Amino acid sequence: MKGFSALMVIGLADALIHWQVFFVMCSAGGLSQAASNFAAFCVAAAFTLYVNMLYTFETGTSLLSYLLFICVMAGVSVGIGLIGDAHALHGLITVASFTVLNLLLGYCFFRFVLFREYEI
DSSP states (O other), X not given: OOSHHHHHHHHHHXXXXXXXXXXXXXXXXXXXXXXXXXXXXXXXXXXXXXXXXXXXOOTTOOHHXXXXXXXXXXXXXXXXXXXXXXXXXOHHHHXXXXXXXXXXXXXXXXXXXXXXXXXX
C-alpha cells in the first residue's frame, strides 16, 4: 500500500484526528492554541506512526529518522500555536496552517528521506 495515495489517505486521517482533538481541547478543555495544537499533534502522530508501521514502512526504514521528524513537527505545532495565541488568530487559521505544513513536510520527508530510493 506504499505510494502517494497511501500517504494521502493516512495524511487526511491524521488531519481529521488533529482537527477534532484541537477543537475539543480549545473549546471544551479551555487550553491555549499552542497546548491544543501540541496535544492534537501527539494524538494524530501516534495514529499515523501506528498506521505507517503497518502499511507504509518496510524493512530498512529508519524508525529513528521518523521519530526525529515527529519531534521537529511537534515543535512546529507548538510554534504555530504560539503564533495563533500571540496574534489572537481564530483556531481554524491555526489548525489549517499546521495541517498544510504537516502534509507538505510529511510528504517531502517520506519522499526524499525515508523512501528516497523507492518510487512513490
